[in-house]
Amino acid sequence: MRLPEHAAHAIRRLERAGFEAWAVGGCVRDSLRGVEPHDWDLCTSASPAQMQAVFADARVLTTGLRHGTLTVLTDGGPLEITTYRTEGGYSDGRHPDGVRFVTDIREDLARRDFTVGAMAWHPERGLCDPFGGQTDLKNGVLRAVGDADTRFQEDALRILRGLRFASKLGFAIEPETAAAMRRQVHRLDCIAAERIREELTGLLCGRYVQRTLMAYADLITSALPELAPMQGCQQQNPHHLYDVWEHTVRAVGQVPAEPVLRWAMLLHDSGKPACKTVDEQGIGHFRGHPRASLALSRKLLPRLRFSSADTERILLLVERHDTPLGDNEKLVRRSLSRIGEARFRDLLAIKKGDAVGQGTSRNYVAQLFETEALLNRVLAQEQCFSLRQLAVNGTDLQALGLRGRPVGEMLHALLDAVIDGQTDNRRETLLRLARTRMEEQHDK
Missing domain, CATH: 1.10.110.30 (Hydrophobic Seed Protein)
Known part of the structure; x- marks a missing residue:
């Protein structure tokens, strides 16, 4: 194990001043696993005031100094350096009521959560591992x-x-x-x-x-108590091999490890238990479950303080996870017009995960790849599916005599005609169609 120079240099400075210092915690764990740490943390026998004196000529942040942490800003990245400490009671079950600074690294390591993170390392003294963290790391x-x-x-x-x-x-x-x-x-x-x-x-x-x-x-x-009913909720349906929870778990693992996609997949069938019915043949049905899942998600996401952007995106995916995207270019253009390319691709990922998680739907997975091919073809051919791509704009329609709301209504009507294949996306053709529709409306 080898320390990066900015961390090794900080340890040398502290030890030249008469104090002990070690790399500690997650950086040690990751290094022993052969993984490059994202950042490096140090601990030291120096008190907060003594640390400040040692790094008096450095750029530092003192926001954590009350709890013994000084952040030293180096060219190699920020270093959090913390005085050895033990912690008092936890009245709120989260934060220590107080800290007591100590001089023995083992006392500091004893306050940490898991053994694999309760190890320290020194370039000369090697590994300090009083709780068997290295053995647990090797054994997983x-x-x-x-x-x-x-x-x-x-x-x-x-x-x-x-x-x-x-x-x-x-x-x-x-x-x-x-x-x-x-x-x-x-x-x-x-x-x-x-x-x-x-x-x-x-x-x-x-x-x-x-x-x-x-x-x-x-x-x-x-x-997440809202999800508890999913466990053991049998689907009793030939399209599903697993109960609602296991299906969801399998589906979560099938989508890219991007937070919004994983959360949407976790929640997509959360409304199923409340919607379950069983017919006379013993087949389970979950009619309206996307709407029920959406309602549950609308309560859960604000409780967890999701951002408005992530909330909106997750809710759209939950609501539409069972809605077809289209099996021909016309329907794909229609879906693109409603939700745009980014959400279309999100939904493709969700639908693929959902299908694989059912354990029965190889044909449906193949259909989704065909839909993806249609999407790529529509985009590659620059087919029109948005007002931005339409060959006419509001100024063109105003020149025909339209004003106010009718301008927008006509633009959307022309876009619908292009998406549905009723006309091509050429300026002259669209203006002719607009004139015809204006005349028809006038005659009425």
């Missing part, structure tokens, strides 16, 4: 540091962080750690909604998301 195990219940009582968000790590790294959660997560999961009620959203988004975008969603469905639906 996520284990709480010390008493697991205490760790999650201190900060319940660690429960979701553990699930995010499991999804990202593919690690198994050690049984007693998982049991403590379940015992303490009620404490998530104390956590800010946006922090829950961030951790769940990381989980959903993990490489091992399907495994994690299936293994820890009870923990996830504790954070």
Whole structure:
């Protein structure tokens, strides 16, 4: 393991001043996994005031200094350097009531959440690993540091962080750690909604998301209780091999690891349990489930403080996930006119994931690839599907004598005629058609 120069230089400066310093936490874990860390964090025996003195000539940020963290801005990137510390009580179940600065690195490591993140490394002294983090890392195990219940009582968000790590790294959660997560999961009620959203988004975008969603469905639906009815909701339908939850889990893993797509896939069938009916032949039906899923999503997304842009995009995908995009160029142009290319491609991804997640729909998947080919052909040929592409504009229609709202109405009527193949997209042709329609309206 080799430190980048800006981190090694900071350690040398601190140690020349008489203090101990180590690289710590996620950067050590990732380096031992052979993954390049995104950033580097250091810890030191120097007090906050002593750190400031050591880096008096450097560019620093002191916003975290009350909790012992100084951010040093270097050419190699920002370095967060934190004084060794232990933490007091957690009255709010999230933040320490206070911190106590200490001089022993092992005391500092003991306050951390999981053993794989409770390791430190020094260029000369090597690895400091008092809790067996390296062994757990090699074995792919996520284990709480010390008493697991205490760790999650201190900060319940660690429960979701553990699930995010499991999804990202593919690690198994050690049984007693998982049991403590379940015992303490009620404490998530104390956590800010946006922090829950961030951790769940990381989980959903993990490489091992399907495994994690299936293994820890009870923990996830504790954070998202609206989704609990999906578990065990049998579909009883020849188009589906799995219950609603397992179908959803399989579908989530089939779309690109982009947050909006993964959230839309998680929510697309959330309304199914409320819509389920069974006919006389024992076949399950879920009529109106896109509308029910949309209503549920409209409540859940604001609760988790999604941005308005992401909310709008997710809601469109949930609402339209079952709406055909078109099996010919005319219908594809019509869909493009309504939602545009970006959302069209989003919906293609959602529909492919949905179809694969059913476990039965190879023919439908093939049809979706045909729809994608139609889309690419329409775009490559620059076929008209928007007012921007129309060969006439409002000024042209005003020259014919139209004013106000009729201008927009006529433009949309002309666009519809082009999309439906009733006329070509040439200026002369469109102006002739506009004159004809104006005359027809006048005669009425």
